[in-house]
Amino acid sequence: MRTHEQPATDSDLADTLHARGQRATSQRLILYRALRELDRHATADELLRASAERLPNLSLPTVYATLELFEELGLVRRVAVEAGPALWDPRVDPHQHFACRSCGRVIDLDVPARAGTAMAVARAAGHAPDSAQVVVVGLCRDCAHGPADV
Structure with a gap:
């Protein structure tokens, strides 16, 4: 499997x-499937609810532990947006995020992340960065334009 290719099936x-x-x-297979099926950035709580029918005894600490393992393995990305819980992104290919400060949606931006500059600045300051993420914050298209005037 290539670096940024996601497992498409439980077997993969x-x-x-x-x-x-x-x-x-x-538990791992069902949680990963739930994240894929939600097809958006999800919180651990949302994944717990999405998996509850198939895993009624699943606990929130287990969800977090599984997501952290998936992150270590490069299967998901943790997205931190201002205040609020971490979001988990099933896409691991290079991309940026737009976070709407009104409705809270997080939208993928299919522009290669320009993390190289941030990484270089961190290295120049003596740090050893592993990764960088770009989150643009503002009003999404729907919130910026509001309801259509009739």
Whole structure:
């Protein structure tokens, strides 16, 4: 599997987990499937609710632990936007985010992230950065234009 390619099926995810020395538990498969099916940036709470029918005994700490493992393995990205809980992004390819300060939506921007500059600045300051993310904040198209005038 290429660096930014996402597992498309449970079988692909199981293969990826096994190749990286991890077990493909039903909880891991169901949580990853829930994130893919939501098809948006989701909080751990939203993923817990989305998985509740299939995993009624699933706990929030288990959801967080699983998401953090997925992040370590490069299967998801944690997106931090101003105040509020972390969002989990099923897309791991280079892209930026737009966060609407009115409705709270986080929208993918299909522009290659220009993280190189931020990484270089951090290195020049003596830090050892692993990654950088760009989050543009403002009003989304819907909130900026409001309801259509009739």
